[in-house]
Amino acid sequence: MAEDREDTAGLLRGLAVLAGPLPEFDPGAAPEEPTALFTAWLAHAVAAGVVEPHAMTLSTVTPEGRPEARVLILKSxxxxxxxxxxxxxxxxxxxxAHSPHVALTFHWRELGRQVRVSGRAAAEDPARSAADFRARSASARELALLGRQSQVLADPADIDRELGPVRERLAADPGLVPTEWTSYLVAADAVEFWQGAADRRHTRLRYTREPGAGTWRRDCLWP
Ligand SMILES: Cc1cc2nc3c(=O)[nH]c(=O)nc-3n(C[C@H](O)[C@H](O)[C@H](O)COP(=O)(O)O)c2cc1C
Structure with a gap:
């Protein structure tokens, strides 16, 4: 067991990180607000063939004050x-429902890029939530209608048993939307763009929302 762990440490030490080639990032040419730069970086990631560039880590705070994080898909x-x-x-x-404070973390490893968004998530109006739900694939809608996400599953066959009635409900009412389905909008307080470099002189630009003004302060950060 101990040998396995030593092997693992050696294996990890031998792995490359930020090997490149990596793109340039000039913070001096960055736009005044962060969503414009995020959109440009996202488009770059898509064009560069980054796998699942819209997968992000959503971190929340539990009612007990503990962090929780999971991967989720960015919708827009x-x-x-x-x-x-x-x-x-x-x-x-x-x-x-307990705390609106969230962090979103994007990692576009093929480009050595990370974006960290921190802010508050708010539920949007039911029409937007319904439109999001109806745009999901049939199987995604079925599973969402089943509900129970993250509850203990005693027997995988329970899913098939409960899917039958859900499919019948959807066939009878194709526009059906569960009342729990919610589109959330994250309004950021701070957004950091991180461009890794092979020599570890990473380039970091943080946008911080200026209270009341609706404008953004931009600061470069030490690597
Ligand atoms: C690439 C990827 C994409 C995912 N997309 C979603 C998603 O869009 N919606 C979702 O509910 N869970 C998604 N998940 C699963 C979540 O990470 C998580 O397991 C699930 O939402 C339950 O989390 P919760 O108990 O904290 O609510 C995804 C997981 C991965 C790895």
Missing amino acids: VDAAGWRFAASTASGKGRDL
Whole structure:
């Protein structure tokens, strides 16, 4: 066992990180607000073939004050902020009902880039939540209608048993939307763009929302 752990340490030490080639990032040319830069970096990630560039880590705070993190899909981003969708009955939904404070972390490893968003998540109006739900694939809608996400599953066959009635409900009412399904908008207080470099002289730019002014302060950070 101890030998396995030593082997693992050696294996990890031998792995490359930020091997490149990595793109340049000039913070001096960055736009005044962060969603414009995020959109440009996202487009770059898509064009560069980054796998699942819209997968992000959503961190929340539990009612006990502990951090929880899980990977989720980004639905959209515009000047108002970043959007994702979830059930209010899920673990993340319960956390958000207790505390709106969230962090979103994107890692685009092929480009050596990370974006960290911190802010507050707010539920959007039911029409937007319904539109999000109806745009999901049939199987994603079925599973969401089943609910129970993150509850203990005693027997995998229970899923098939409960899917039957859910499919019948959806067939009878194709526009059906569970009341728990919610689109959340994250309005950021701070956003950090991190461009890794092979020599570890990473380039970091943090946007911080100026209270009341609706403008953003930009600071470069030590690597
Ligand atoms: C690549 C990837 C994408 C995922 N996308 C979603 C998603 O869009 N919605 C979702 O509820 N869970 C998604 N998950 C699963 C979540 O990480 C998590 O397990 C689930 O939402 C339950 O979390 P909760 O108990 O904290 O609510 C994804 C996981 C991965 C690895």
